[in-house]
Amino acid sequence: MSLIVHKYGGTSMGSVERIRNVARRVAKWHAAGHQVVVVPSAMAGETNRLLSLAREITPQPDPRELDMIAATGEQASSGLLAIALQTQGVSARSYTGWQVPVRTDSSFTKARITAIDGDRIRADLDAGRVVIVTGFQGIDPDGHITTLGRGGSDTSAVAVAAALEAHECLIFTDVDGVYTTDPRVVPEARRMSVVSFEEMLEMASLGSKVLQIRAVEFAGKYRVPTRVLSSLTDPLIPLEEEITSGTLITFEEDEKMEAAVVSGIAFSRDEAKITLLAVPDTPGVAYSILGPVAAANIDVDMIVQNQSVAGTTDFSFTVNRNEFQRTIELLKRDVIPTVKARELVTDDKVAKVSIVGIGMRSHVGVASLMFQTLSKEGINIQMISTSEIKTSVVIDDKYMELAVRSLHKAFELDQSPTEKA
Amino acid sequence: MSLIVHKYGGTSMGSVERIRNVARRVAKWHAAGHQVVVVPSAMAGETNRLLSLAREITPQPDPRELDMIAATGEQASSGLLAIALQTQGVSARSYTGWQVPVRTDSSFTKARITAIDGDRIRADLDAGRVVIVTGFQGIDPDGHITTLGRGGSDTSAVAVAAALEAHECLIFTDVDGVYTTDPRVVPEARRMSVVSFEEMLEMASLGSKVLQIRAVEFAGKYRVPTRVLSSLTDPLIPLEEEITSGTLITFEEDEKMEAAVVSGIAFSRDEAKITLLAVPDTPGVAYSILGPVAAANIDVDMIVQNQSVAGTTDFSFTVNRNEFQRTIELLKRDVIPTVKARELVTDDKVAKVSIVGIGMRSHVGVASLMFQTLSKEGINIQMISTSEIKTSVVIDDKYMELAVRSLHKAFELDQSPTEKA
Known part of the structure; x- marks a missing residue:
C-alpha cells in the first residue's frame, strides 16, 4: 500500500462525464489498496470565464480580488469530484487550499507555497477516505486567499506529494508523457520512459508545456518522484500497466541515463x-x-x-x-x-x-x-x-x-x- | 456617519453591468460618509448552474460537498463587486464566510449562524474601506464550509448587521417594498412604508417572497432595523430619497401602527x-x-x-x-x-x-x-x-x-x- 498523489488538468475535469472518468480511475487505485490524494484543476474554461468577468470590469483588476474570484474554479471542481467518487462507493472529501492549509506568501496571482500541513489529509486517509485538495491556491499569513498562477495545480500536486512524502506524484494530462521533441513537428519523436529532473527542468523552461517549471523545481527540491501520464486512456486499464506508463522524472542517474547524451x-x-x-x-x-x-x-x-x-x-x-x-x-x-x-x-x-x-x-x-x-x-x-x-x-x-x-x-x-x- | 449593511440579490448582481450599478450605489453611500458593509448573492443563475452540475452526477449529492460547490457563487460575485468598487475609486475588500468568520452549526445546505466575529470587518471599515462579505455561507466548528440554504444571503446580511450593531440593514431587491398583498393579484395593493416585525414574520412565512423568514427572525431576535427597497432605481438617486424608500421593518409599536388593524x-x-x-x-x-x-x-x-x-x-x-x-x-x-x-x-x-x-x-x-x-x-x-x-x-x-x-x-x-x- 502506497500513498499516491494524482493531479488532473482542466481538460480531464472538463465535463461531468469526464469527472466521472477521473472518479473511476481514482476508485481503481483506491480499490487496489493505495491511499490517494487527488489535486484537480478547475473545469476547462472556468478560470478564463471568471477572469474575463473581472477584466470586463477593469483591465487591471486588484490581484487580491482576482485570486478570490479565480480560486472558486478549483473549489467547485473538487466538490464535484468528491461527489463522483462517493457515487462510485468511495468515501471522499474535498478541501480548499485554506482548509488544508496550503500556506503561501502574499504574492497574489503568483504566490509561492511556503508550507503544507499534512495532518488533516492524513487523518482522512487513515479513515479510508480519498482526499481531494484544490489545486492552484493557498492562504497567506493574513488569511487571504492566494493563487499560484497559471498551471499552479501541477505545483500544488507536487507540493502536497512532498508534504505527505508520497510514493509518487502522478500528473495526468492530455499527452501520454514527455517526448524527445514535439511530435507535431517531428513525427518520429519518441516518448521517454524516464527523464532526469535536470533535463525536465530545461525541457519545461524551454517551452515544452507538459509540466509547469515551478512544479519541476518543487519536485527537484523535495525529490518527489513525479510521473507524467495520460488521462485519455480507459480509466479502468490494469493498474500494472498504468503504473509504468508515461514518463517518470527521476533523481537518480543510472548508467542508462548516462548513455543518453542528448535526451x-x-x-x-x-x-x-x-x-x-x-x-x-x-x-x-x-x-x-x-x-x-x-x-x-x-x-x-x-x-x-x-x-x-x-x-x-x-x-x-x-x-x-x-x-x-x-x-x-x-x-x-x-x-x-x-x-x-x-x-x-x-x-x-x-x-x-x-x-x-x-x-x-x-x-x-x-x-x-x-x-x-x-x-x-x-x-x-x-x-x-x-x-x-x-x-x-x-x-x-x-x-x-x-x-x-x-x-x-x-x-x-x-x-x-x-x-x- | 452610520454603519449600514447593504444586501443585493442575484438579479441585482446578475451581470457585470449590474454589478457596476451596485458599486455606484454603494459608492454613493460611502461618499456620504457612511461605513458600508455589502452582502451580495451569487450572480443570478450561478447557484443553480453549480447545483445542476452536482445533480448531474447523482440526484442525492453529499450535502457537505454540495456546500463546497455552492459557496463559490458568492465568493466570485463578492470579488467582482470589490473590483467594481475599486474602479470607482472606493477602497474595498471582500471576505468569504470563513474569513470573517461567520460561524454556523454543521447542518450542511441549511446551516444556522451561531456567531459572527466583527473584528476583521471593523478594522477594514475603520481603515476607510467598504467591506464585502459573501452571503449564504459560513464555517462550521470543524472548519468545513457550510451554506444557509436558499435565500440565505438575507439572513447573512441581517446577522452581519446584528453583529456590527449596524444602524440599518438595507435589503435591495427587485421589488420596491412590502405590499399589502401581491400587486399581480390585486392591482390596488399598496406599499407599506412601515411594517412591524411580527407582521413581517407572518407575511414572510405565508408566502410573501420578499424577505426570507429566517432573516426576519434574526432581525427580530437582535432588533435590527431592516429595510426592503428597490435595486432597480437609478443608483445615483439622492440619498435622502433612498433612505426613506421601501418598507422599514420596525420593533416599536406606535399609534399609527395600531391604527392598521389588518396590514x-x-x-x-x-x-x-x-x-x-x-x-x-x-x-x-x-x-x-x-x-x-x-x-x-x-x-x-x-x-x-x-x-x-x-x-x-x-x-x-x-x-x-x-x-x-x-x-x-x-x-x-x-x-x-x-x-x-x-x-x-x-x-x-x-x-x-x-x-x-x-x-x-x-x-x-x-x-x-x-x-x-x-x-x-x-x-x-x-x-x-x-x-x-x-x-x-x-x-x-x-x-x-x-x-x-x-x-x-x-x-x-x-x-x-x-x-x-
Whole structure:
C-alpha cells in the first residue's frame, strides 16, 4: 500500500462525464489498496470565464480580488469530484487550499507555497477516505486567499506529494508523457520512459508545456518522484500497466541515463531578439541595460555579451515576443541615452532551439554536432547560449521546424536508448 | 456617519453591468460618509448552474460537498463587486464566510449562524474601506464550509448587521417594498412604508417572497432595523430619497401602527390538505399521526383538530403540494393501521389565504369580517387557523384570487392609513 498523489488538468475535469472518468480511475487505485490524494484543476474554461468577468470590469483588476474570484474554479471542481467518487462507493472529501492549509506568501496571482500541513489529509486517509485538495491556491499569513498562477495545480500536486512524502506524484494530462521533441513537428519523436529532473527542468523552461517549471523545481527540491501520464486512456486499464506508463522524472542517474547524451530537443517561437551595438564597455553596463528591463517586469531569457573590441561590446538578449514593443520603447527612453550604444538592432522573427541532455556534462563534441547539423542545413546561428546540460541557439524562425527535425535525427532520438547501445 | 449593511440579490448582481450599478450605489453611500458593509448573492443563475452540475452526477449529492460547490457563487460575485468598487475609486475588500468568520452549526445546505466575529470587518471599515462579505455561507466548528440554504444571503446580511450593531440593514431587491398583498393579484395593493416585525414574520412565512423568514427572525431576535427597497432605481438617486424608500421593518409599536388593524393579505397556492376522519380520540393521537410525518422530514403547515364527538375526532393538516403523494403513502403505510382512522380524505387543490395585522390583537370582529367577506362571495371555508396577529383559511384554490381581492377591499388596504384615519 502506497500513498499516491494524482493531479488532473482542466481538460480531464472538463465535463461531468469526464469527472466521472477521473472518479473511476481514482476508485481503481483506491480499490487496489493505495491511499490517494487527488489535486484537480478547475473545469476547462472556468478560470478564463471568471477572469474575463473581472477584466470586463477593469483591465487591471486588484490581484487580491482576482485570486478570490479565480480560486472558486478549483473549489467547485473538487466538490464535484468528491461527489463522483462517493457515487462510485468511495468515501471522499474535498478541501480548499485554506482548509488544508496550503500556506503561501502574499504574492497574489503568483504566490509561492511556503508550507503544507499534512495532518488533516492524513487523518482522512487513515479513515479510508480519498482526499481531494484544490489545486492552484493557498492562504497567506493574513488569511487571504492566494493563487499560484497559471498551471499552479501541477505545483500544488507536487507540493502536497512532498508534504505527505508520497510514493509518487502522478500528473495526468492530455499527452501520454514527455517526448524527445514535439511530435507535431517531428513525427518520429519518441516518448521517454524516464527523464532526469535536470533535463525536465530545461525541457519545461524551454517551452515544452507538459509540466509547469515551478512544479519541476518543487519536485527537484523535495525529490518527489513525479510521473507524467495520460488521462485519455480507459480509466479502468490494469493498474500494472498504468503504473509504468508515461514518463517518470527521476533523481537518480543510472548508467542508462548516462548513455543518453542528448535526451530531447526543445524549441520556442515566442522569441524576439534585441541587440545593442557598440556599447562602451564599462563595469556595470549589463545592469544599466537589464536593470530597467527587469524593473518593468519584463522577463529576459537568453543574454549574450561578447568580448569587447576597442572598448565597446555588443550586447544581445531575447524577450518574449509579446514584450518586444514595450522593451524597445523602454530601451529608447531609459537605457540608450545612458549607456550610449551606437545602434539598436532588433528582430522579432527568431526562434530558439535547444538540445537538452544530462550526458552533455561528461561528453565533448555535443555542441559541435549541433552546429555541424545546422550548418549542413544552411541555417545561420544568430546567438548561442550554453549551460551544463543544454545548448540553445537562436535562429531565423522560418527554419525552426527544419532545425528541430535535423537535430532530432542527428542525435538519434528516434531510436530507443537500447537500440543505440 | 452610520454603519449600514447593504444586501443585493442575484438579479441585482446578475451581470457585470449590474454589478457596476451596485458599486455606484454603494459608492454613493460611502461618499456620504457612511461605513458600508455589502452582502451580495451569487450572480443570478450561478447557484443553480453549480447545483445542476452536482445533480448531474447523482440526484442525492453529499450535502457537505454540495456546500463546497455552492459557496463559490458568492465568493466570485463578492470579488467582482470589490473590483467594481475599486474602479470607482472606493477602497474595498471582500471576505468569504470563513474569513470573517461567520460561524454556523454543521447542518450542511441549511446551516444556522451561531456567531459572527466583527473584528476583521471593523478594522477594514475603520481603515476607510467598504467591506464585502459573501452571503449564504459560513464555517462550521470543524472548519468545513457550510451554506444557509436558499435565500440565505438575507439572513447573512441581517446577522452581519446584528453583529456590527449596524444602524440599518438595507435589503435591495427587485421589488420596491412590502405590499399589502401581491400587486399581480390585486392591482390596488399598496406599499407599506412601515411594517412591524411580527407582521413581517407572518407575511414572510405565508408566502410573501420578499424577505426570507429566517432573516426576519434574526432581525427580530437582535432588533435590527431592516429595510426592503428597490435595486432597480437609478443608483445615483439622492440619498435622502433612498433612505426613506421601501418598507422599514420596525420593533416599536406606535399609534399609527395600531391604527392598521389588518396590514396585509398573504396567500399560497402550494398547499394540499389531508384529513383523517373519525380517529379514536386517545391521548397522543396527534403525535401518532404527525410524528412519522416529521420523521420523514415533511413540513406540516396548518393543523386543525376539532372537539371529539362520540370518542372520535377529525384531524386535518396541510403540507406543501410537492410532498402530497409522499405524505399519503406514508400515512397509509405507517399511521392509519395504528391510529385506526375510519377514512382518509385528501385534496391537493386548495389554497391558503391569511389576513395579517398587529392590530388584530386588540380588535374584535376582524376574523368575523373576513368570514363575512368570503361568505358574500360564496367561497366555502374548509379550514380555519388563527394566531394572535393572523387568521388563515383554507379554500378551494380556484377562488384564491377572488378571496384575496375581496379581502383587500373589505379591509380598505387600498387606502393609506392616513386616508382611513
